[in-house]
Amino acid sequence: MQSPFRIVQLSDTHFLKDDALAEGGEGAYDTDAAFDAVFTHIAANHDPHMIVVTGDIADNGFTDEYRKAAEAFSRFDVPVNVCPGNHDHFGHYSARIGRPGVSTSRVIEIDTWAHVFVDSAAGTLLPQASGTVADPPPPVRLNSNGVLGARETAWIRETCDTIAAEHVFIWLHHPPAAPLGLTEDAAYEAEWRALLSELPQVRGFGGGHTHVPDDYEIDGCPVAVAPSLKNNFSMAPQTWLPPGYRSYEFNANGSWSSDVHLVDDERWPRRPFGSLLASLFRGDISHGELRQIIERRNAERTAN
Numbered sequence: 001m002q003s004p005f006r007i008v009q010l011s012d013t014h015f016l017k018d019d020a021l022a023e024g025g026e027g028a029y030d031t032d033a034a035f036d037a038v039f040t041h042i043a044a045n046h047d048p049h050m051i052v053v054t055g056d057i058a059d060n061g062f063t064d065e066y067r068k069a070a071e072a073f074s075r076f077d078v079p080v081n082v083c084p085g086n087h088d089h090f091g092h093y094s095a096r097i098g099r100p101g102v103s104t105s106r107v108i109e110i111d112t113w114a115h116v117f118v119d120s121a122a123g124t125l126l127p128q129a130s131g132t133v134a135d136p137p138p139p140v141r142l143n144s145n146g147v148l149g150a151r152e153t154a155w156i157r158e159t160c161d162t163i164a165a166e167h168v169f170i171w172l173h174h175p176p177a178a179p180l181g182l183t184e185d186a187a188y189e190a191e192w193r194a195l196l197s198e199l200p201q202v203r204g205f206g207g208g209h210t211h212v213p214d215d216y217e218i219d220g221c222p223v224a225v226a227p228s229l230k231n232n233f234s235m236a237p238q239t240w241l242p243p244g245y246r247s248y249e250f251n252a253n254g255s256w257s258s259d260v261h262l263v264d265d266e267r268w269p270r271r272p273f274g275s276l277l278a279s280l281f282r283g284d285i286s287h288g289e290l291r292q293i294i295e296r297r298n299a300e301r302t303a304n
């Protein structure tokens with residue numbers, strides 16, 4: 001392989017159908033503009049061998065949002081491989097994202113490495129009598145903080161056994177055990193801790209979901225969390241962040257490194273965020289409660 005093998009990771013692109021409202025509303029970035037800015041920044045600063053996109057491809061899971069995403073990803077002149085997130089409608093995603101150069105491969109082997117692409121919300125899918133799986137009624141998948149389920153867990157284990165790669169890197173939407181109250185989920189964390197104890201060849205994870213770029217470890221295994229293109233935050237200091245992406249270098253000896261890149265621009269100032277958003281990230285209030293508080297404040301403002 002070309003060593004080091006260079007990958008650029010985008011996550012949480014949240015492409016939005018032209019006449020649709022952004023899920024969650026308040027403060028959502030123009031994700032078309034964010035993609036353009038990120039695409040231009042990558043072209044000017046990196047020379048990747050492959051692009052990876054780790055879920056929340058579409059904001060509402062509409063078929064037109066996948067068409068838009070696929071056209072955007074087709075602009076890269078290197079292969080693009082994607083996996084789904086909790087915002088993705090699995091049926092629409094599976095049917096509409098593929099294009100020449102844009103794929104949903106689940107395993108990509110590169111020399112001593114196997115890159116394994118996991119659906120970290122697969123446990124929400126409903127087995128059908130036909131033998132296929134179907135999306136659960138909304139908002140089950142949307143609200144999922146990550147659930148592998150028996151089928152995906154078995155697939156990860158069996159895949160790692162079958163490919164027998166020396167080094168495995170897991171790409172997925174929900175990073176396991178992210179140190180953020182909002183996304184804490186003991187059951188999901190336990191699924192990964194059990195798998196890691198059986199799969200010593202796993203060298204790390206690349207995820208998204210939190211919209212808070214971060215680096216940490218689970219059971220000594222490093223986890224890299226990518227920035228989002230919809231809205232993006234820093235916890236220390238507590239500020240909004242511009243959209244961004246991560247770059248990676250994978251070496252034949254199993255080592256890897258990664259950096260976060262943010263695309264600063266006056267459209268996305270690094271302004272402080274208040275106690276309400278801080279409460280959300282700590283997990284003190286839910287997204288639904290946040291929405292209710294904002295609606296109540298807006299109504300009070302209008303009344304005054």
Ligand SMILES: [Fe+2]
Binds near residue numbers: 087209210211228230
């Ligand atoms: Fe997201």
